Amino acid sequence: xxxxxxxxxxxxxxxxxxxxxxxxxxxxxxxxxxxxxxxxxxxxxxxxxxxxxxxxxxxxxxxxxxxxxxxxxxxxxxxxxxxxxxxxxxxxxxxxxxxxxxxxxxxxxxxxx
Numbered sequence: 440x441x442x443x444x445x446x447x448x449x450x451x452x453x454x455x456x457x458x459x460x461x462x463x464x465x466x467x468x469x470x471x472x473x474x475x476x477x478x479x480x481x482x483x484x485x486x487x488x489x490x491x492x493x494x495x496x497x498x499x500x501x502x503x504x505x506x507x508x509x510x511x512x513x514x515x516x517x518x519x520x521x522x523x524x525x526x527x528x529x530x531x532x533x534x535x536x537x538x539x540x541x542x543x544x545x546x547x548x549x550x551x552x
Contacts, residue, residue, distance in 0.1 A: 476500075478500045481497040494512070495507055495509050495510075511533075
């Protein structure tokens with residue numbers, strides 16, 4: 440079953456909500472002014488490296504909450520078992536890094552007696 444993204448009616452936000460942040464790409468990237476659940480979107484930042492491509496896009500919803508979408512495009516090994524291991528390891532390591540960068544700040548233990 441599919442659901443329509445819009446009601447078919449043009450949506451125009453109030454003047455206070457029409458302003459895009461400086462980093463918003465506007466045009467077809469930004470749906471904040473056009474769709475009921477639309478959001479601001481940056482131009483994707485793309486890093487092409489010797490191992491693959493990394494793409495990051497920033498978004499802001501209509502409540503002001505920011506998020507980032509990160510895509511990683513890498514070639515896997517030809518051997519199926521190795522390819523599975525690479526994909527799982529990448530996912531696990533990515534989780535560790537995300538927890539480290541976005542997780543709670545660890546509290547410092549006071550060693551004074």
